[in-house]
Amino acid sequence: MEKYEQYVRVFNQFDTNKDGNISPTELNHCFGLIGGEMTAEEAEAAVVLVDSDGDGLLCLEDFVKIVEGAGEEEKASDLKEAFKKYEMEGSGCITPKSLKRMLSRLGERRTVDECKSMIAYFDLNGDGVLNFDEFKVMMSR
Incomplete structure (x- = not known):
């Protein structure tokens, strides 16, 4: 149906x-x-x-x-939970190091430079980190 x-x-x-x-x-x-x-x-x-x-x-x-x-x-609640897992403890953003750490937990080995490149692609305001709004954009692709 x-x-x-x-x-x-x-x-x-x-x-x-x-x-x-x-x-x-x-x-x-x-x-x-x-x-x-x-x-x-x-x-x-x-x-x-x-x-x-x-x-x-x-x-x-x-x-x-x-x-x-x-x-x-x-969906928004689920995204917020996922974001919390990736962000640097309470900072409200995902840094290259916090992304590297989470990817490592998921079994994906990335360098900090690779994580910087991944973040740069979705970093809409150019501050070098992902805020929640930028994370939502990333997850919608």
């Missing part, structure tokens, strides 16, 4: 009154059915945050944004 079809199926489950929209009440109710906890205020805030036409309801496109956005948050 295609991903979009799955979204439609789940959307239709949440849309209990079958009006083609999900209200904050419906969102709150269905979230509880799947084992989540959401207050009425949180449901209202979630709808307001994503509601593209300002009618106080989620259309299918709004719902897809929420579902896909949750996946993006998970």
Whole structure:
């Protein structure tokens, strides 16, 4: 089954009154059915945050944004964890030495100069190290 079809199926489950929209009440109710906890205020805030036409309801496109956005948050969290493994202890950046150390742990032998070259390719601001934003660019290739 295609991903979009799955979204439609789940959307239709949440849309209990079958009006083609999900209200904050419906969102709150269905979230509880799947084992989540959401207050009425949180449901209202979630709808307001994503509601593209300002009618106080989620259309299918709004719902897809929420579902896909949750996946993006998970990816960002995973990237942050990976970045922490490569960065120089709490410095907020990946240096050639910290990259060499991590690659060595992964069984890849590189010289500091090779690591400098690898970093230089993705070093957008030219400071000789990778910050998190530059790391995200590197990992997306």
